[in-house]
Amino acid sequence: MFNDDEENLSSSRLRLAMAFLAASTVFTAILAFATLNQPCVSEAIHPKAKLLEEISQVQNYSYLGYDYPQNWNVRGLSNSTVYVYVGNSEHYTLDTDLGISEWDRLVPPDGGILHLGPDQRPFSISMFHQLRCLNIIRAGLMDSRGVVDAQLLRHCMNYLRQMMLCRADGQLQSVRRSTGGGATTWNQPRVCRDWRTVYEAADANSRDYEQDIQDRVL
Template sequence: WSIPTPDGVFATVENSVHYALDTKLGAAEWKSLLPPGNGTIYLNGSGTRKAFTISLFHQLRCLDIIREGIVSFRNGASGAGGNPDDGSNRVLQHCMNYIRQMVLCRSTTQLQSVRNHTGTRITVSDVTQLCQDWTMVFDQAEKNYVQYSPSD
């Protein structure tokens, strides 16, 4: 899947009223972060189509799975940290490990201020960061979905 590297875009990372952990609206906002088909990309090779995902979409999906695990745990469900043989627990463990690896792989040394120096620390970014503009990637993923999605 050959697409150009996303352009840089300046952004300030701030707290948001969106993406709540345990509300219907928050859950819908998390789901809306992925393009149609959950960001699955299909490529044709040797007459067969093969499914892939982009790391960005994998990370966003994993963050939503972790969010769901936190909500389940808070609500007393056994699948979030209870039975180690539970399928959802294995997916949650995969996601925690995958996000850990991606943070270690892609983190920067950008300094961030600490708002509260004692007790609970809240870290926020007081500087503008150079991020990637993923708009083109989402657009290409949507085009791929339209091209390869099964027709009714």
């Protein structure tokens, strides 16, 4: 028999598990298989949004203040596509050593930090931010000791929600029934951006940065 605290913990973890699985399913389709790069409309327009948009029309950037491009220009990404069937995977389990290692490896060892511009200013990209957040939610789901910061979990849930709404993926998915598990047929083929191109570019950027640091020391 469970006491009240154990029942509350079990119920809380079940709700978090359901939220994580829903977010993970939708996010996977968005991340790996998105075909569009349309401008996003946020829930509340940020005051500097117009400034960033105007700056992005400029070809030469100082990478000081807001003077940097809105998107990282990955060479070849726009023409690099893969044809994939979306589906459940045997990989990326939530609590096994192998699964945890696979989640960890989705983000490069240096955290996916890019160094851009003449002064090697550090940046991240939304893809790596979202992957970090999914892993944080996974860790929170498996955390029975309260180690994962609840505020960080809240940030990640909201960030993923906003990115999904921002991209508004409109691929049609057949519906078997209105509610319940398996209601939607989502394992359909997608023409996707080749995310490997992003990893390769991030790795090249990291190596260039390390070489630049070594050259400065010498």
